[in-house]
Structures are given as structure tokens and as C-alpha cells.
Amino acid sequence: MKRVTFFILLFLNIGILYAQNSDFVLPSIISDHAVMQREAKVKLWGWCPSVWDLKIVCSWAPADTIQAHSDKYCAWETYIQTPSEAGPYTISFYGWKNALVGQVNDILMGETWLCSGQSNMEYNLSYRISDVDNLQKLVDNKQIRLFKVNKCSSKYPLERIEGKWEICSFESGKDFSAVGFFFGNQLNKILKVPVGLIGSYWGGTAIQPWICDSIYKSSPDLIRKSHKLRADWAPTANSSIFNGMIFPIKNYTIAGVIWYQGEANNQEPFDYGGLFNGMIDGWRSSFNSCLPFYYVQIAPWNGYADRNAAYLREQQAKIETSKDSVGMIVINDLVNDVAELHPDRKAQVGARLANMALRKTYHKNEIEPFFPTLKSIEYKNGKALISTTSLGRLICREKSISNFEIIDQGGKIHDAKARILRDGTICVSAQNVKRIVAVRYCFTNDAVANLFDVNGLPLAPFRTDIEK
Numbered sequence: 162m163k164r165v166t167f168f169i170l171l172f173l174n175i176g177i178l179y180a181q182n183s184d185f186v187l188p189s190i191i192s193d194h195a196v197m198q199r200e201a202k203v204k205l206w207g208w209c210p211s212v213w214d215l216k217i218v219c220s221w222a223p224a225d226t227i228q229a230h231s232d233k234y235c236a237w238e239t240y241i242q243t244p245s246e247a248g249p250y251t252i253s254f255y256g257w258k259n260a261l262v263g264q265v266n267d268i269l270m271g272e273t274w275l276c277s278g279q280s281n282m283e284y285n286l287s288y289r290i291s292d293v294d295n296l297q298k299l300v301d302n303k304q305i306r307l308f309k310v311n312k313c314s315s316k317y318p319l320e321r322i323e324g325k326w327e328i329c330s331f332e333s334g335k336d337f338s339a340v341g342f343f344f345g346n347q348l349n350k351i352l353k354v355p356v357g358l359i360g361s362y363w364g365g366t367a368i369q370p371w372i373c374d375s376i377y378k379s380s381p382d383l384i385r386k387s388h389k390l391r392a393d394w395a396p397t398a399n400s401s402i403f404n405g406m407i408f409p410i411k412n413y414t415i416a417g418v419i420w421y422q423g424e425a426n427n428q429e430p431f432d433y434g435g436l437f438n439g440m441i442d443g444w445r446s447s448f449n450s451c452l453p454f455y456y457v458q459i460a461p462w463n464g465y466a467d468r469n470a471a472y473l474r475e476q477q478a479k480i481e482t483s484k485d486s487v488g489m490i491v492i493n494d495l496v497n498d499v500a501e502l503h504p505d506r507k508a509q510v511g512a513r514l515a516n517m518a519l520r521k522t523y524h525k526n527e528i529e530p531f532f533p534t535l536k537s538i539e540y541k542n543g544k545a546l547i548s549t550t551s552l553g554r555l556i557c558r559e560k561s562i563s564n565f566e567i568i569d570q571g572g573k574i575h576d577a578k579a580r581i582l583r584d585g586t587i588c589v590s591a592q593n594v595k596r597i598v599a600v601r602y603c604f605t606n607d608a609v610a611n612l613f614d615v616n617g618l619p620l621a622p623f624r625t626d627i628e629k
Contacts, residue, residue, distance in 0.1 A: 184209055184210050184213075184256070184262075185207070185208070185209045185254065185256055185262040185263050186207055186208045186209070187207040187254075187263060187265070188206065188207060188320075188321060188322075188409070188410075188412075188413075189321070189322060189323060189324045189325060190308060190322070190324065190326075190359070190409075190410055190413050191205060191206075191207070191265060191413075192265060192325055192326050193265060193266045193267050193268075193325075193326065194266075194267050194268075194269075194306050194325075194326040194327060194328055195265065195268050195269075195306065195308070195326045195357065196268075196269045196270070196271045196272075196273050196306045196326070196355050196356065196357025197243050197268055197269070197270055197271075197273065197357070197414070198243060198270075198271075198272070198273050198414040198415065198416060199243055199244070199245055199247075199270040199271055199272070199354065200243060200244070200245045200270075201242075201243050201414050202240050202241075202242055202414075203240065203241055203242075203243050203414045204238060204239070204240055204412045204413070204414060205217065205229075205238065205239055205240070205241060205252070206236070206237065206238035206239075206412050207236075207237060207238075207254075208231065208234075208235050208236050208237070209231050209235060209237060209256060209262070210231065210235060210256075210257070211230070211231045211232065211233060211235055212257075213230075213231065213256045213257055214228065214230070215228065215229045215230065215231070215237060215254065215255070215256055216228055216229075216254070216255040216256075216259065217229060217239065217241070217252065217253070217254055217255075218252070218253045218255070219241055219250065219251075219252050220250045220251040220252070220253075221243075221244045221246070221248070221250050222242075222244075227239055227241060236320075238412070243270050244270055245270065246270065247269050247270055247271060247304075247354060247355050248268055248269045248270050248355075249266075249267045249268060249269055250268045250269075250270070251264060251265065251266050251267075251268065252264070252265045252268065269304070269306065269355035269357075270354075270355065271304075271354040271355030271356055271357060272348055272352065272354055272355075272356050272357070272416045273356070273357035273358075273359065273413070273414070273415045273416055274341075274344070274345065274348075274356070274357070274358060274359070274415060274416055274417055274418065274419060274518075275359045275361060275410075275415050275417070275418045275419070276338050276340065276341030276344065276358055276359065276360050276361070276362065276418075276419050277360075277361045277362050277371070277407075277418060277419070277420055277422075278362050278420050278421035278422035278457075279362065279363060279364050279365060279366045279395075279421070279422045279423075279424060279425055280364030280365060280424070280502075280503060281340070281421045281422075281424070281457070281460070281502075281503055281504075282338050282340055282341065282362040282419075282420075282421040282422065283338060283362045283363065283364045284338065284339050284340070284503055284507060285335065285336050285337055285338060285339055286300060286331075286334050286335050286336075286337060286338075286339050286342055287335040287336065288339065288503075288505070289505045290339055290505060290506075290507050290508060291497065291505045291506055292495075292505075292506040292507070292508045292509050293343075293508040296331075297331045299346065300329060300330065300331045300334045300335075300342065301329070301330050301331055302329050302330075302346065302349065303328050303329070304329075304349050304354075304355045304356065305328075305329035305342070305345050305346065305349055305355070305356050305357075305358065306326050306327065306328060306329060306355065306356070306357045306358070307326070307327050307329055307333060307334060307337050307342075307357075307358050307360065308324055308325070308326045308327075308357065308358070308359045308360065309324055309336065309337060309360040310322055310324050310359065310360060310361040310406050310409075310410065311323045311324055312363050312405075312406070313402075313405030313406055314370070314396035314398070314401040314402055314404075314405050315401060315404040315405040316398070316401065316404070317404060318374075318403075318404045318408040318409075319404060319405055319408060319409050320408075320409060321409060322405070322406070322409040322410070326357075329342070337358070337360055338358075338360050338362060339507040339508075339511070340419070340421055340457075340507050340510050340511045340514070341358050341360055341419065341511065342358065342511065343507060343508045343509075343510070343511025343512055343515070344358075344419055344511040344512075344514045344515045344518075345357075345358045345511075345515075346511070346515075347511065347512045347515030347516070347519075348515050348518065348519070351515075351519055351523075351525065351528075352519075352523060359410060359413070359415070361406045361407060361410070363395055363396075363402060363406070364395070365393060365394050365395040365425055366395045366396070366402060366422070366425060367390055367393070367395075367397060367425040367426050368422060368423070368425075368426055368433065368436045368437060368440055369386075369387045369390050369397065369399055369436065370395075370396050370397060370398060370399065370400065370401045370402035370403065371402050371403050371407070371422075371440055372387075372399065372400060372403060372436065372439055372440045372443055373400055373403045373407075373408070373440075373443035373444070373446075373447055374399070374400040374403075374404075375443060375446065376439040376440070376442060376443040377399055377400065377439075380439060382435065383435060383436060383439050384399075386429070386432040386435060386436060387399050387436075389428075389429050389432065390429075391428070393425070395425075403443070407444065407447070408447065411447040411448050414450075415448065415450075415452065416453070416522065417452050417453035417454065417455065417518065417522060418444065418452050418453070418454050418455070419454075419455050419456065419457075419514050419518075420454060420455070420456040420457070421456065421457040421510075422456075423437075423458075423459045423473055423477060424459055424462075424502065426473065427459075427465050427466075427469040427470055427473055428466070428469065430469045430470070430472035430473035430475075430476060431472060431476065433473050433476040433477070434476035434477075434479050434480060437476070437477070437480055438480060438483075438484065441454050441480075441484065441487070451485070451486055452486070453486045453487070453488075453518065453521065453522050454484075454486065454487045454488075455487070455488045455489075455490070455514050455517045455518055455521075456477070456480075456487070456488075456489055456490075457489070457490055457492060457510060457514065458474050458477050458478065458489055458490065458491050458492065458493070458621075458622075459473060459474060459477070460492050460493065460495065460496050460504050461493055461496050461499050461606065461607040461608055461609050462496075462499060462500075462501070462502050462606060462607055463499045463500055463606060463607040464500070464502060464606075465606040465607075468604065468605055468606060469606065470605075470606040470607075471603075471604045471605055471606060471608075471622065471624075474622055475622075475624070475627070477489055478621065478622075486521070488517040488518075488521055488530070490510070490513040490514055490517055490530070490532070491532045491610075491618070491619055491621045491622075492504070492509075492510055492513070493603055493608065493609060493610045493619055493621075493622060494609060494610040494611075494613070494619040495509050495510060496609055499607040499609065513530065513618075516528050516529075516530035517530040529616050529618075530618075531550075531618075532614075532618045532619065532620070532621045533549045533550050533551035533555065533614045533618065533619075533620045533621065534549060534550050534620070534621045534623065535547065535549060535550075535602075535621075535623040535625070536548045536549050536550050538600060538625055540596075540597050540598075543590060543594065543595045543596065543597065544588055544589065544590045544597070545567065545588070545589040545590070545597050545600045546582075546586050546587070546588055546589075547586065547587040547588075547589060547600065548585070548586055548587075549585075549587070549620060551585070551614040551615075551620075552614070552615065553585070553614065553615045554581060554585040555581060555585065555587070555612045555613065555614060555620060556612070556613050556614070556615070557581070557611055557612055557613075558611050558613060559611045561578075562578075562579040562580065562581070562587075562611065562612060563608075563611055564602060564603045564605070564608040564609075564610070564611070565577040565578070565579045565589050565600065565601070565602050566600070566601040566602075566604065567589060567590070567591050567594060567597045567599065567600050567601075568597070568598050568599040568600075568601070568626055569594050569596060569597065569598065570596045570598050574601075575591040575594055576591065577589050577590060577591045577600070578590060578591065587612075598626070599624065599625045599626030600624070600625050601623070601624040601625070601626070602620065602622060602623050602624075603620075603622035603623075604622055604623070604624045608622070610622075
């Protein structure tokens with residue numbers, strides 16, 4: 162009898178506690194173990210009865226009580242100023258009659274980044290990673306926190322999502338983005354601050370579902386381009402993934418975005434630049450911040466048609482030269498097998514993205530993240546003389562330089578030979594071609610780079626006949 166009475170009282174107490182808190186709801190991204198952006202004006206939001214006088218107390222400033230009032234939809238929002246010290250901290254919420262209605266514990270202050278894209282971003286830590294040793298020891302890092310957004314497609318913008326912050330460990334991290342983790346690990350190592358990683362990705366997705374509706378409404382050209390998208394396994398409707406997986410977290414203050422996507426748009430490569438540009442503008446508007454965007458140029462793969470991947474990479478490269486606060490990394494050397502769409506050398510991809518962020522966002526000028534590119538070209542005596550932006554002579558890691566092509570005056574493409582002169586100029590020529598009108602480097606779907614600068618970064622693909 163005593164045992165039955167105990168369980169009845171236990172369930173009654175749980176019911177009372179639930180009843181006290183059921184009217185107060187926080188978004189799942191504001192939860193235990195979160196990483197919030199340090200030294201920033203951070204938004205808090207949620208839902209509670211509009212008759213409440215909601216009070217918020219942050220443990221780093223216990224004397225400062227913040228008040229918030231919900232609207233007729235029972236939604237409220239306010240801002241707090243976060244400290245520079247890592248913590249951990251607690252945020253307490255007091256509702257009706259000053260009763261404690263919610264508490265978020267073990268909050269760290271640091272740098273929070275959104276990791277998004279398709280399958281090469283979704284490629285997780287439980288898959289083969291060939292360019293790192295002792296992965297389990299590396300992943301066990303309490304200074305890194307992970308929030309994985311559940312896959313969701315919606316016709317309309319959603320306010321709430323499922324998910325939770327987790328302390329990074331081999332168990333909690335095994336289903337998280339490998340590129341995202343290695344990016345965060347490098348930031349944590351260099352900046353020596355906690356890092357929060359929000360994973361919002363979906364394998365096989367084209368860029369159109371990631372673009373917010375307001376961008377489509379302001380651009381008939383993008384709407385025309387979006388209609389070319391073919392049905393696929395993943396959602397293809399305009400804005401559908403943005404509505405379900407980006408809109409619900411747009412209020413969360415972040416430092417920036419890393420993006421790895423493009424493979425699913427290879428059938429219409431010339432449309433990608435405009436679509437990607439629109440996506441960046443839409444996300445920045447939604448987050449109300451000129452977010453840094455650092456992204457990956459798609460890897461070599463022999464399964465694309467024609468030269469579609471080369472054209473798409475060209476579109477990706479144009480964004481870097483035409484938009485502020487963006488940076489592209491080249492990975493055409495990080496491929497062991499061009500028949501594999503998902504290269505397994507993900508540690509270096511994440512590290513290169515992190516180095517771009519460390520230089521451009523965190524001003525670590527001792528880090529060199531910029532890839533050598535074409536600087537100028539001169540045609541002379543049946544040869545093409547190419548200069549690059551490399552600070553020193555480029556280095557070939559094989560017996561001979563590969564993947565150069567030249568175009569003759571009749572428009573025919575020839576495989577070319579290349580050699581590096583003493584002054585660092587690359588001399589390119591082809592037998593029986595007396596007049597060269599254009600040069601291409603790694604401008605195929607599956608070309609793997611073998612020219613590198615002194616920092617070990619590969620020469621970026623290019624063509625000089627782009628106007629033609």
C-alpha cells in the first residue's frame with residue numbers, strides 16, 4: 162500500500178511540475194549545453210501567456226533582471242549581452258507570481274557557426290575519414306558542442322524544430338558532420354574558446370530549397386531558374402528546406418556559415434552563381450547580419466556529364482570575387498578516387514574552411530588560407546606564359562605537370578605540356594599548335610591538381626576563354 166501511495170504522489174508531483182511549466186516554452190536551440198556567441202547582443206525568445214510578467218536572470222549578471230512581455234500570439238523576445246569569459250553559465254526564467262518556470266544550464270560562451278549543405282557536409286564522423294589519426298580521442302572535446310537540426314521540409318516557415326545541444330564526444334558526434342567537426346576543432350584549437358556547431362544539412366539537396374521565399378519574390382530570374390530543377394529523392398520545392406531547417410534558427414546569434422553544396426545543381430551549372438548569390442543575401446537578411454560565408458568548391462568526380470562540374474566550379478569562384486565577407490576553399494587535391502562522389506579526406510576540408518575563417522573573421526594574419534589563382538597570361542612564339550598569385554614558385558608533386566589544355570584558333574581543345582620556368586612562370590604548349598588563343602587548367606569534371614604553393618594549397622582551376 163505504501164508503495165502504491167509513493168508512486169501516486171510521484172506522478173502527482175510530476176503532473177504539477179508539468180502544469181507549472183507547460184505554458185512556458187523555449188526553442189530547442191536555447192537549451193542545456195548550448196554555446197552562445199561571446200561578447201554579443203544575443204536574442205532570447207520563446208512562448209508564454211501574455212498575462213505573465215516574464216523575468217530573466219543570467220548567472221553572469223545576477224543583479225540585472227531582464228523583463229519580457231509576450232504578444233497576442235503568446236510569443237516574446239528580448240536581448241541579452243553575453244560576457245567574454247567561457248563559463249559555464251545558467252539562465253533562469255521566472256513567470257507567474259515570480260515562480261521559476263524554466264532554466265537553461267551549462268551554457269558556454271564562444272564562437273557558434275552554422276554548418277550546412279548536402280551530402281558532403283552531411284558525411285558524418287562514423288564514416289571513413291582517411292586523413293586523421295586517433296579520431297576518437299580528437300572528437301572527445303567538451304569545449305565543442307553540437308546541435309543537429311532534424312531534417313524537415315515545409316511549405317511555410319516554421320517557428321519550432323526538434324533537436325538538442327550535446328557535448329561533443331565520440332558517441333554524440335558520430336552522426337555529426339565530419340567537415341563541420343574538423344572546422345570547429347581547428348577554431349577551438351587556435352582561438353582557445355568554446356565552439357558551437359549547428360548542423361543543418363540534407364544529402365542530395367539542390368540549392369533552390371535552401372533559398373528563402375523573399376528572394377524569389379524579388380527576383381523573377383531566380384524563379385525561372387528554379388523551375389528547371391527536376392524531381393529527386395530530396396525535397397525540390399522552392400524555400401521548402403529553408404522554411405523547415407533555417408527559418409526556425411534565424412534568431413540564434415551566430416558567427417557565420419560554412420557551406421558545402423553544389424553537386425545536385427550540376428545539370429544546370431550556369432544558373433548556380435545567381436542562385437547561390439540569392440541564397441547568401443536571403444540568409445543574411447533572415448539572420449539580420451552580414452554573415453561570413455565560407456564554402457567548398459565541389460570536388461573532382463567522373464560521374465558528371467560534359468564539363469558541368471568545371472562550369473559550376475567557375476560559378477562558385479565568381480561569388481568569391483563579387484561578394485563581401487565570403488571565401489572559397491579549393492579541394493581538387495583531396496580526392497583519392499574520382500569515381501567516388503564523397504571523398505573521405507574530410508579533416509583537411511574542415512581545416513581549410515577554418516583557416517579561411519581564422520584569417521578573414523578572426524584576423525589571424527599569420528595563417529595563409531588563400532589559394533593560388535591565375536594572375537595573368539601572355540602568348541608568345543606558340544607558347545602561353547602564365548603567372549599566378551602564388552608568393553613563390555609552384556611545386557609539382559609528380560614527375561610531370563598534368564591537366565593543362567590549350568585551345569587553338571579553330572576552337573579545338575588540345576592536351577598540353579607545362580613546365581615551370583626559373584622565375585616561376587608556367588610555360589604551356591602543345592605539339593603542332595602554333596597559335597594558342599586560350600588555356601585551361603583542371604577544367605574538367607574529374608581533374609585532380611598536382612601544382613601547389615609553398616603552403617601546400619593547390620592551384621585553383623581556371624580557363625582564359627570564359628568570355629568566348
